[in-house]
Amino acid sequence: MKLSSRSKPYIIPEYSLTGDLLSFLTCNLQYRYQNKGTLPPATPIQLWFGEFIHGVMEEAFLKWKLNKTEFPWDWKKDVRPIEDMIDLRLQIRGLYPVSDHFISTINNKELKSEDLIEKDHKKLASARAHAAINTWGPHLFPLINSAEVLLKGIRDMPNYTNNRARSNYYGINGIIDVLSSIKIDKITKNSAQSTLDNYNNKIIKYLRNNKEFQENLEKIEGNEYEIIIDYKGMKRPSLNDDAWIYHKWQILTYAWLRSKQEESKFIIAGIIFYLNELVPSYEDLQAIQIDINNNKTDVEIDKDDYEKIMNWDEDKKYYPQLSNKFKENRSIRIITINSEEIDNALKEFDIVVNEIEESLIKETEGYKIKDAWKAEADERTCKVCNFKTFCNNKKNKSRKFTVP
Numbered sequence: 257m258k259l260s261s262r263s264k265p266y267i268i269p270e271y272s273l274t275g276d277l278l279s280f281l282t283c284n285l286q287y288r289y290q291n292k293g294t295l296p297p298a299t300p301i302q303l304w305f306g307e308f309i310h311g312v313m314e315e316a317f318l319k320w321k322l323n324k325t326e327f328p329w330d331w332k333k334d335v336r337p338i339e340d341m342i343d344l345r346l347q348i349r350g351l352y353p354v355s356d357h358f359i360s361t362i363n364n365k366e367l368k369s370e371d372l373i374e375k376d377h378k379k380l381a382s383a384r385a386h387a388a389i390n391t392w393g394p395h396l397f398p399l400i401n402s403a404e405v406l407l408k409g410i411r412d413m414p415n416y417t418n419n420r421a422r423s424n425y426y427g428i429n430g431i432i433d434v435l436s437s438i439k440i441d442k443i444t445k446n447s448a449q450s451t452l453d454n455y456n457n458k459i460i461k462y463l464r465n466n467k468e469f470q471e472n473l474e475k476i477e478g479n480e481y482e483i484i485i486d487y488k489g490m491k492r493p494s495l496n497d498d499a500w501i502y503h504k505w506q507i508l509t510y511a512w513l514r515s516k517q518e519e520s521k522f523i524i525a526g527i528i529f530y531l532n533e534l535v536p537s538y539e540d541l542q543a544i545q546i547d548i549n550n551n552k553t554d555v556e557i558d559k560d561d562y563e564k565i566m567n568w569d570e571d572k573k574y575y576p577q578l579s580n581k582f583k584e585n586r587s588i589r590i591i592t593i594n595s596e597e598i599d600n601a602l603k604e605f606d607i608v609v610n611e612i613e614e615s616l617i618k619e620t621e622g623y624k625i626k627d628a629w630k631a632e633a634d635e636r637t638c639k640v641c642n643f644k645t646f647c648n649n650k651k652n653k654s655r656k657f658t659v660p
């Protein structure tokens with residue numbers, strides 16, 4: 257009797273939008289070591305802050321929903337307990353803050369939370385958390401329909417006809433930070449009919465003042481839509497920075513994944529909040545100066561802010577008091593959603609998946625890790641990368657977009 261051989265297990269590789277695709281795009285080799293290996297980065301300050309600010313915003317929303325605590329929130333009374341809770345959660349996962357950015361009282365015998373003084377202990381991460389809650393919370397929280405919405409989808413594996421492909425499909429998933437369901441009337445000559453709430457809401461005002469959003473609004477029927485919201489613990493990218501376009505693809509792909517869910521409504525836009533902009537660090541201020549000098553920013557600046565920021569330098573040992581309006585304008589980015597742009601984003605991510613699969617296959621075929629995965633990243637990424645000691649290829653990165 258002939259014994260049949262066991263068939264190969266059928267796997268569908270799963271890719272997370274941020275954890276895999278955006279991470280791979282930041283640097284292929286760093287992604288390999290961090291996500292596919294077992295080497296956690298030793299000083300993951302960016303990773304820590306990203307997780308911290310997401311956790312703080314989510315908990316702040318839950319607290320607001322429960323108690324309707326009025327804004328502005330006091331740092332020590334209202335915000336710090338949330339920070340402590342998130343700090344503890346992160347430490348359990350092995351993510352620790354650096355003391356320049358955040359004073360942790362967990363396991364600190366000398367300093368208790370109740371002894372904290374705002375002037376001395378509200379470091380950069382706390383200042384950003386406090387500013388994010390008080391700037392956007394009053395306008396965003398009332399618009400939130402659900403937070404942390406899990407999305408999953410499936411796509412054809414690019415290049416499946418190639419015999420080396422692992423599967424005919426790949427799974428793609430992501431988590432929307434916030435999904436907001438809004439009612440917004442079209443701006444018409446009769447716009448006085450719009451609800452009063454809409455007028456008082458800063459986020460709705462930003463949407464109304466956005467030309468592309470208005471054009472999109474005019475094309476569609478109804479007045480109830482969904483908006484996808486994503487928090488980013490970073491500076492607003494320069495217009496020539498790859499991250500500028502990657503973030504747009506991320507929102508467009510979320511929109512595609514969300515549209516597949518039965519209960520979804522029409523998704524009209526995405527909003528990214530670049531939360532570092534509310535309290536920029538010295539490094540961020542220098543990067544903003546460069547963006548202005550090179551005309552690589554989409555945010556207008558008035559004369560007063562222009563002079564403050566251009567006359568500032570780190571040696572002057574003071575912090576320029578930029579206007580709230582300027583900081584808010586830099587913090588909010590509106591991305592309108594349309595089907596052609598969604599198709600482009602999906603095609604781009606198919607290409608990224610194909611590149612990851614190619615590198616994985618090369619590695620299983622015996623290539624050395626450094627030969628199977630490209631080592632290219634921008635200067636800022638390399639500067640804080642824990643693998644730089646054994647990475648010998650620190651070229652500045654420039655990716656060519658295949659889809660216009």
Ligand code: SF4
Nearest residue numbers: 283631633638641647
């Ligand atoms: S040093 Fe730069 S190029 Fe090398 S692995 Fe790290 S991020 Fe990538």
